Amino acid sequence: MPALLQLTEANPLSQIVPELAPRPGESVVRKRGASAFFGTDLAPWLAMRRVDTLAVAGCTTSGCVRATVVDALQHNLRTICVTDCVGDRALGPHTANLFDIGQKYADLMSAEALESAWLGLSRATG
Numbered sequence: 704m705p706a707l708l709q710l711t712e713a714n715p716l717s718q719i720v721p722e723l724a725p726r727p728g729e730s731v732v733r734k735r736g737a738s739a740f741f742g743t744d745l746a747p748w749l750a751m752r753r754v755d756t757l758a759v760a761g762c763t764t765s766g767c768v769r770a771t772v773v774d775a776l777q778h779n780l781r782t783i784c785v786t787d788c789v790g791d792r793a794l795g796p797h798t799a800n801l802f803d804i805g806q807k808y809a810d811l812m813s814a815e816a817l818e819s820a821w822l823g824l825s826r827a828t829g
Contacts, residue, residue: 738770755780766791768800768804787813
């Protein structure tokens with residue numbers, strides 16, 4: 704697919720937006736396939752830090768998001784697909800894949816609901 708040839712690390716469209724710049728100690732995963740797990744050190748990085756829950760956001764719902772969610776489940780992670788932080792080229796595949804992801808592989812939550820749950824958990828534990 705010709706459009707994929709533009710997905711290079713040097714392409715301005717492939718850069719991390721300033722609002723999501725990694726903090727010190729955060730890992731940047733350089734994917735070469737659909738899943739953030741395939742061919743990367745993400746799984747051992749998460750395991751070393753005893754991470755048990757993963758929130759997934761990105762593009763496309765029917766491709767990279769779905770592949771990452773399925774692989775996260777295979778790594779025994781509780782997985783949350785952040786519904787208003789994923790997207791696809793068209794509404795049909797987006798909606799169908801969110802439905803399927805929610806039925807089989809992950810919890811579906813909006814960013815606001817996830818933030819509320821996280822803040823509630825932080826208050827309860829700390």
